[in-house]
Amino acid sequence: MFLFLSGDPTLCLLIAATLMALSGVPGLVLHNPVLSQRIATFLFIIAALLGESAVVALLSGYPGAVYQIDWPLPFGQVLISVDHLSTLFLLPLFLVSGCVSVYSLAYWPAREKANAGKLTLFMGLFAASMVMVLMARHGVLFLVAWEVMALSGYFLLTTEQRNSDVQRVGIIYLIATHTGTMALFVTFSLLCGTSGTFLFPAFHSLSQTLPVASVVILTALFGFGGKAGLMPLHFWLPGAHANAPSHVSAMMSGLMLKMGVYGILRTLSFFDGFPVWLGWVIILLGAWSAINGITLAAGQRDLKRLLACSSIENIGIIFIGIGLALVGLQMQTPYLVVCGLFGAFIHIINHALFKSLLFLGSGVLIHAAGTREIDLMGGLARRMPITSPLFLIGSLAICGLPPLNGFVGELFLYVGAITDGIVAPMPVAALVAPVLALVGGLAVITFVKLYGIIFLGTPRSDSATHAHEAPTTMTGPMILLAIACLAAGMAPLLLVNVVTPVVAYYGNLAPPVIAKITGQVPLMPLTIANILLITLIMLIGTLYLRRLRRLPRSQGSTWGCGFLEPTARMQYTGTSFSEMVVNLLEAIVAPKRRRPELAAFIPPVGSRFDYTITETVLDRILTPIFQWTGLAFSYLRRVQHGQINIYVLYIFATLFVLMFWKH
């Protein structure tokens, strides 16, 4: 409908971006914060509908116009357009930001929170700048949009700026993002140096034999990889996602990380080929991120930190897919290209869906239980009958279990790797399959722990006992996301159809080739199996419930283990549940334990056992390095002594030196 109004998807998207960018302005002008927040949400919904209709039009082959802006800055004219690659990222962007905006009405109500206006303003800018990042075809415009995104992300994440934790992670985020942007400056300057303009080079127009090609790709990998949260540049991510308001974390994890992935894909598309090592490096980085990320997640006790670490894992899986595709391109094996790209692209959409769902769910839980510690929750399934199944859907999806969407993306990667194992003379790429299996297994442990500790058992704290279900404005968006997850999982052909034009466009492959390879992936059997599975679950569930109703019942606490007076503290905690995994993977997680000296059978009163999961890159490498640097430069502080006379003397000395420099 909206499309007919404007007649052009690109214009549609630009209007949507403008609406989102301006959505916070009423909050600045109007004196009624509640009304202005509603206006903002209304604008966001309009923008999301407009955007989605444009995305659908683009995916169905409707061409998008190219806009050229002659701006007065000295960087030449600017191009704005959309292609299939941008569309892939725009699809979840509008859906999730619309959901998040509705959610924020109840989660961060302007009636109670004074900083809601600020949050709304930056939320709009954040979403709009991401649209611009995806649509810019000019290095400078791209970097401007990128910076607006990074900075509004900073302001969003420091919403509760009085908290010292928030301040710390804010600074870390700022340092990380600007270090990345610095690398991107190099990338785009070099690209401008090669092509003579800041406009993006056409597809595959640059030769890989150019001397700067490797530098461009490496700096892009550094800059964009840092934003995507690829190991070892992920260190800003867990803290940032954990300390931001939950709907902001949903946007950051679901959408902003993907901008890094987009950046890398876009940069790679400029070149006609790649250095041989690149695909393998990306696979390795992806595998490293996936395994490390999920291991870190397994050990966490903080609900949102756990979800954040699992984002690293998912980004890793996406990068494994991209790496497979690159390897396939180098070795001229189309099945790797197709499976890798399908896997990565489908996972990009899926991760945006289920991770936003989970983060929104975490917001509901934090709202209800008043804490982020999962070891203080428990028994919430009974108290939150809507959130609980929604969270379960998200958890199952993120583990990559059928019948949910997470499985579809990984299925393609598995098929690619296994085909490689069968066909290739030296099946190195096949090693991806065991990595994925390991990651999947660890993910199941992690999310069984998460769901079990939070929702099952008995409440471990007072606030968890008095937890209550969230209002519909919060559960509604989650239901929408959960339905999307289910639909995409039940009908994987839907996802495949959405992604096929993107794969054809990006991989430069003919549709018959793609169809031939996707034909080998058991999608129809999967659909049938999914339907069977759901029917079976429903059938058994109904039978079980009916049987349960007939049988005599006794009340007791879960995991009471037959004690007469069980307490909530006797239950499994998240830490104890994951202890074995953490111990096995101690090299990655490196938990810090502080235990009392045991002299007798029973430790003395007041002894405590502390157990914290540390973060290797940040806590063991970067923080010490920064501290040493601070120490090493502390002598410079003597120069700043507060004696005005000596300050003037500095100027005097400089002048003197300059006067006699040449003479």
Add this chain to the structure above:
Amino acid sequence: MNLFADQLLVLVMLINLVMLGTSRLIFSIRAVAVQGVILGILPGLIHPFSTHLATITAVIILAKGVAIPYLINEAVRKAHIRREVEPFIGYVPTLLLGAVFTALSFVFAEQLPLAPEHKDLLFVPASIATLLTGFLLLTTRRKAISQVIGYLVMENGIFLFGLLLSEAMPFMVEAGALLDLLVGIFVMGIVINQISREFSSIDTSRLSALKEE
């Protein structure tokens, strides 16, 4: 005329040395006032008469010879101080340093690529010498008032250099520079008052207590 101008410039340099050598603040202020008046007369000697020139002369004599010294005098009176005590470097060493700097400025001026009509005049060495004197006062003296005087002297040095260009320099620029100076003095006057109220002295070395640890 040029001979007379040169003699006045020598006087300016001598006043520099006087300011370096004295410990009495009132005397310094008077010296700087005299220097200001000389600076006001100088443009009339080297450039042909015009209304532009007359205005500049009048304004400069008013500002540098009367208004600013008056303001500083008031500040000195209010803060109840008469002498600069315990400078970072003593009077005799600064006097000697001032002499050395004056000599050096002559050496330096020799080597500057100047226009031929400016070669023979003392303007450039005098301006550099005055500038350096101002710097010396700023760095060696402890009292805020002395530093204001040092700042003024430095500005005088810059003004001397600007005289060479007086024809080319639009009136607005000079007016702007003078306004800057006036505002600077005002601000410093306020700062001095605040310092003396806060620390019950106007010793700027106490300001180091404000530095971030």
